[in-house]
Amino acid sequence: GENVEQHPSTLSVQEGDSAVIKCTYSDSASNYFPWYKQELGKGPQLIIDIRSNVGEKKDQRIAVTLNKTAKHFSLHITETQPEDSAVYFCAAEKAAGNKLTFGGGTRVLVKP
Amino acid sequence: DTEVTQTPKHLVMGMTNKKSLKCEQHMGHRAMYWYKQKAKKPPELMFVYSYEKLSINESVPSRFSPECPNSSLLNLHLHALQPEDSALYLCASSRFATNEKLFFGSGTQLSVL
Numbered sequence: 379g380e381n382v383e384q385h386p387s388t389l390s391v392q393e394g395d396s397a398v399i400k401c402t403y404s405d406s407a408s409n410y411f412p413w414y415k416q417e418l419g420k421g422p423q424l425i426i427d428i429r430s431n432v433g434e435k436k437d438q439r440i441a442v443t444l445n446k447t448a449k450h451f452s453l454h455i456t457e458t459q460p461e462d463s464a465v466y467f468c469a470a471e472k473a474a475g476n477k478l479t480f481g482g483g484t485r486v487l488v489k490p
Numbered sequence: 491d492t493e494v495t496q497t498p499k500h501l502v503m504g505m506t507n508k509k510s511l512k513c514e515q516h517m518g519h520r521a522m523y524w525y526k527q528k529a530k531k532p533p534e535l536m537f538v539y540s541y542e543k544l545s546i547n548e549s550v551p552s553r554f555s556p557e558c559p560n561s562s563l564l565n566l567h568l569h570a571l572q573p574e575d576s577a578l579y580l581c582a583s584s585r586f587a588t589n590e591k592l593f594f595g596s597g598t599q600l601s602v603l
Contacts, residue, residue, distance in 0.1 A: 421594030
């Protein structure tokens with residue numbers, strides 16, 4: 379089955395700096411890669427997603443890049459703010475309707 | 491309304507109790523999911539309902555029994571649980587059962603004594 383590795387497990391950044399989280403996946407047939415943000419006491423919230431036919435996608439301060447050849451994808455957060463502090467999960471899906479496989483999560487702390 | 495509402499928010503139950511978790515969405519989504527999340531771990535899929543029919547059961551023990559009474563509601567019936575079943579139970583929905591753009595509720599924090 380699919381295996382998704384996520385690094386780092388914790389990330390501390392100064393407010394205003396950038397944060398980068400990296401994920402690798404094992405199954406080359408995977409074609410959908412969402413990122414979820416989970417704040418304390420809440421459920422995960424989708425922040426951005428990308429399909430395998432696209433190399434990069436941006437939404438304001440958030441961007442995701444995908445390298446299909448290397449089987450890895452990354453989340454980039456620019457100009458970090460304290461409200462970006464949360465746990466971030468990457469995920470991969472092989473085909474529509476298959477199970478979504480999550481990475482282990484990255485706890486991000488943005489220091490004011 | 492873009493919310494998935496879960497009740498109760500917290501639940502403490504003994505190993506001989508029977509309880510139910512409830513989930514509701516009014517976004518017209520045709521797929522609903524139950525996930526289990528242990529502390530500091532990612533969510534793990536338990537069940538998927540597509541058009542009110544159970545489409546995926548991830549080999550979950552029979553002490554967990556899902557039910558989808560209609561397209562807006564999802565229940566998880568609990569019976570004879572074990573202490574290791576203590577976790578955050580998350581409900582999610584999506585337009586179709588494609589795992590795209592899941593909307594999660596805030597979850598029910600379950601403690602089994």
